[in-house]
Amino acid sequence: LRQLSAAWLLTPPESAFATLDVSCAITFAASASRAHGGNAPQDADDFFHLGHNSSAIEDAVQRHVANSVGQVHSRVRHTMEYTYQAQAEQFLGTVLREIGAERVLCAVPSVAAKLGASPFADPIESVLWRARIAPTLRSCADEFAVMGGGERHPLLSAFLRVEVQLERVRDVVDVLGWHRVLFAAFPPGTLSRERASQLTNASALERIPAGPARETALRTLDRYCAAFNRSFVLVRQLYQCQENPFLAKDGSVDLSGANAEPEHAVCMSHQTPLIFSFPCMAHGENDATGLCTVQLLTHLQTIANSVHERMSVVHRADGPPAQQAATRRAHDRAALPRNEVDQEDDDEDELCTPVTTISYRTPPQLLERLVFDYRREQHFLPLLALCARPGRDYNGRLRNTYDFGLLEELIGSRLLAGSRPWAVHIHQYWFEGDVRREGVLAGLRNRVPQVELSTHVLDALLAELDTQDVVVRLRRVLDSCVRFLSVYGSATTHADLLLHRFVLDTLLFDATQWNLSSCALLQRTVRLKHIESLYLHLDGQQSLDVHQDYCVALTQGDRDRLVSVMAVLQVSTLLSALRDVLEQLADRQSWAAPEQSLKQLLGFVDIDLPECAWFQDHFPEEPRVANLMEVYRLLKN
Numbered sequence: 001l002r003q004l005s006a007a008w009l010l011t012p013p014e015s016a017f018a019t020l021d022v023s024c025a026i027t028f029a030a031s032a033s034r035a036h037g038g039n040a041p042q043d044a045d046d047f048f049h050l051g052h053n054s055s056a057i058e059d060a061v062q063r064h065v066a067n068s069v070g071q072v073h074s075r076v077r078h079t080m081e082y083t084y085q086a087q088a089e090q091f092l093g094t095v096l097r098e099i100g101a102e103r104v105l106c107a108v109p110s111v112a113a114k115l116g117a118s119p120f121a122d123p124i125e126s127v128l129w130r131a132r133i134a135p136t137l138r139s140c141a142d143e144f145a146v147m148g149g150g151e152r153h154p155l156l157s158a159f160l161r162v163e164v165q166l167e168r169v170r171d172v173v174d175v176l177g178w179h180r181v182l183f184a185a186f187p188p189g190t191l192s193r194e195r196a197s198q199l200t201n202a203s204a205l206e207r208i209p210a211g212p213a214r215e216t217a218l219r220t221l222d223r224y225c226a227a228f229n230r231s232f233v234l235v236r237q238l239y240q241c242q243e244n245p246f247l248a249k250d251g252s253v254d255l256s257g258a259n260a261e262p263e264h265a266v267c268m269s270h271q272t273p274l275i276f277s278f279p280c281m282a283h284g285e286n287d288a289t290g291l292c293t294v295q296l297l298t299h300l301q302t303i304a305n306s307v308h309e310r311m312s313v314v315h316r317a318d319g320p321p322a323q324q325a326a327t328r329r330a331h332d333r334a335a336l337p338r339n340e341v342d343q344e345d346d347d348e349d350e351l352c353t354p355v356t357t358i359s360y361r362t363p364p365q366l367l368e369r370l371v372f373d374y375r376r377e378q379h380f381l382p383l384l385a386l387c388a389r390p391g392r393d394y395n396g397r398l399r400n401t402y403d404f405g406l407l408e409e410l411i412g413s414r415l416l417a418g419s420r421p422w423a424v425h426i427h428q429y430w431f432e433g434d435v436r437r438e439g440v441l442a443g444l445r446n447r448v449p450q451v452e453l454s455t456h457v458l459d460a461l462l463a464e465l466d467t468q469d470v471v472v473r474l475r476r477v478l479d480s481c482v483r484f485l486s487v488y489g490s491a492t493t494h495a496d497l498l499l500h501r502f503v504l505d506t507l508l509f510d511a512t513q514w515n516l517s518s519c520a521l522l523q524r525t526v527r528l529k530h531i532e533s534l535y536l537h538l539d540g541q542q543s544l545d546v547h548q549d550y551c552v553a554l555t556q557g558d559r560d561r562l563v564s565v566m567a568v569l570q571v572s573t574l575l576s577a578l579r580d581v582l583e584q585l586a587d588r589q590s591w592a593a594p595e596q597s598l599k600q601l602l603g604f605v606d607i608d609l610p611e612c613a614w615f616q617d618h619f620p621e622e623p624r625v626a627n628l629m630e631v632y633r634l635l636k637n
Contacts, residue, residue: 032496046309063179131400135388136378137163140402149404156408158310162303165234166374170306171426172358173367175293178224179360181208181217182277189476192432193275197289201225202270219269228268228296229253234303234345235295238288245288248384257288278429297424303437305355308421311412372419383410383591423560435479440486440574441532442606447489450532452572457525458537464519471538478535480507485528493527502528532576539579546585550595552626553632562634565618571635574619577606578632584630594626601625 039129051525073248141160144150145637150157161168178201185207191199201221208214232253241323248254255276268276273289279297280290356370374380387407388400423618435441444450465471485493500523503509546586556564581601585592592601603610 003310059129060120092473121615133390133400135381135384135400135402137384138386139400140407141386143400143402144404147404149250153404153408153514155310156404158307160412161451162306163380165377166307167302167376168231168234169300170371170373171231172219172297172300172304173193173364173371174223174227175297176358176360176362176367176424177220177364178277179279179293179427180364182274183360183429186274187476188430189432191274193434194390196275196431197273197280199274200271203274225268225270228293228485231300232268232292232296235292235299237297238291246292250353255292259468279426280429280431286367294426294585297426300423305421305423307416308419311416320598354420356420356422358422358424359427361427370420370422372416383407383415386410401532430479430483435482435535440482441535441580442487444482444489444532445573445606446486448485448493448495448528448531450572450576451529453526453530453533453537457521458534461519461526461534462520462537464521469518470517470519473513474522475535477503477509477514478531478538479515481531483526484536485531495527496527498523498621499526499528499531500524533572534580536575546629549580550585550626552594552624553630554627554630555621558620558622558627559634561620562631563624566635567634568618569615570612570614573600573606573609573612573633574615575632577602578635580605580630581586592625594624596625597621598623598625598628598631 086296137160140495141283144160182265184205185204186196205214205221206219208217213222229252233247233251233411235244238246245259246253246255248260248265250262252262252265253267254256254260256264256266259263266272274294275289278290279294280287281294291490358367358370362370384407385403387410389397389403389404389448390400393399462471465474479500481502500518502513503514504511581592599615599621603615604617
């Protein structure tokens with residue numbers, strides 16, 4: 001029978017009825033005959049030798065279908081002889097449907113007449129028996145666009161718009177998996193940007209003990225590289241409207257930034273510098289590398305949640321009156337200008353679907369469950385086949401039409417059932433020295449007023465922090481404190497709160513790790529208002545690599561004038577601003593012109609200084625930016 005069906009499919013003859021239907025009818029007649037005790041065809045070659053003789057084929061079909069279906073038909077008639085005719089016909093239809101014979105009757109109408117079967121009120125179209133072409137996403141999208149179904153089927157419209165990219169959403173799991181390895185191998189603050197540019201992804205594997213853990217990390221790196229090269233091409237703008245500089249001419253990944261030809265493009269691999277894999281959104285000219293995984297995760301999150309947002313709107317539109325009213329308000333807000341939307345109250349959002357937050361700290365098993373693993377062949381095409389209606393166009397060529405209402409319902413109830421929107425919390429990796437370069441200390445002063453620790457206390461602290469390793473760990477803790485307070489600190493923050501209590505109770509640091517990073521004197525004396533003073537004192541142990549253009553000595557007259565006003569200046573505030581400038585000049589030598597006024601530059605770095613009477617009235621006008629290092633040393637000493 002398979003040989004017979006294959007022969008008809010390859011060379012279908014011109015006949016009064018579809019030969020494909022006949023081949024399928026023979027197959028089901030044989031299976032039904034076996035199931036109900038009938039006699040199966042003894043020799044399939046008898047059918048094959050019939051060739052393309054339409055009348056002979058139809059006679060053979062009628063004979064064997066009658067043998068298999070007739071017995072069931074007669075038993076049903078005998079059993080139902082005392083029932084109403086309508087009930088008999090209904091039961092007959094049920095039996096025939098179970099054995100597949102109903103499809104045969106629809107395929108070969110003359111068989112139904114010879115069997116004496118009453119025609120059904122609503123005959124089922126012989127979809128399974130008709131010649132057809134496979135349904136495709138392209139044909140579905142084209143017909144959807146021609147029909148203009150966007151307004152009637154908003155969920156389907158949103159799905160078709162991002163379906164091509166939806167398979168890439170799963171790559172979020174692999175990117176976060178590699179972040180988990182990197183943050184464990186290199187805790188924040190342990191690497192400088194220069195060091196991260198020298199080390200490669202493979203270097204992180206060397207920090208993991210040999211054994212199963214390293215093998216697992218190696219597989220994670222392989223999946224990450226494949227996911228990055230597969231999905232990063234979707235990120236067309238790396239920052240706002242700026243084009244992604246890490247794409248080749250053909251749109252593939254090229255981390256060299258040279259817009260090279262495809263054969264010379266540099267993809268993500270084991271030998272790629274770590275700077276491309278760390279998520280970092282620090283401000284600066286060379287920050288595009290840190291934005292790669294940040295923008296990739298953000299873009300994939302947007303793709304995944306766009307369908308969920310549309311599904312939420314559809315469900316609310318079909319839901320209770322309160323949800324319908326919320327949906328109408330959402331559409332009205334979308335039509336308003338941006339400044340009017342900002343004035344609207346956002347309390348309506350309580351009807352929205354709750355969003356699950358994920359990060360590299362989320363357990364891998366939970367990530368696998370939260371992030372939908374979409375595959376077109378596995379998830380979408382089977383649903384599309386259920387909604388396809390085979391037919392022919394005006395030229396007689398085979399084509400499919402689609403039940404878009406049913407398809408949208410299946411997408412919402414089957415494809416997306418159980419999935420929910422999620423948001424990626426991207427933990428920023430801060431490099432050594434970023435706090436100074438980004439001017440975060442100025443934000444700390446604006447949030448929490450700072451005062452200077454006495455010199456003898458600072459010297460005692462440095463003596464008690466007896467090893468350089470302890471100093472490095474303490475600076476990492478202080479980096480976290482400065483970053484947190486510069487963003488979340490406020491006028492209500494208690495500046496007199498002990499740093500010891502803040503680290504343990506607010507930042508929730510591990511007590512053992514904190515004890516290894518501090519000393520008894522620090523835990524008793526240092527408060528939040530002393531963070532900047534302690535930070536700068538520890539930082540002062542390192543030399544600053546500043547160009548000689550900014551190390552010009554002051555004239556004796558300028559030096560005397562500066563010394564004479566020191567009593568009325570807030571030296572700690574000036575030292576913080578000067579230190580910020582020095583750090584930025586260490587990275588970018590052309591950031592400020594040496595002949596520029598130092599007072600003007602300090603007012604630009606710290607916008608609060610021009611408002612201070614002690615600075616505006618007493619800080620001398622003569623020093624230039626070229627005297628920056630000299631002024632810093634003079635004030636510090």
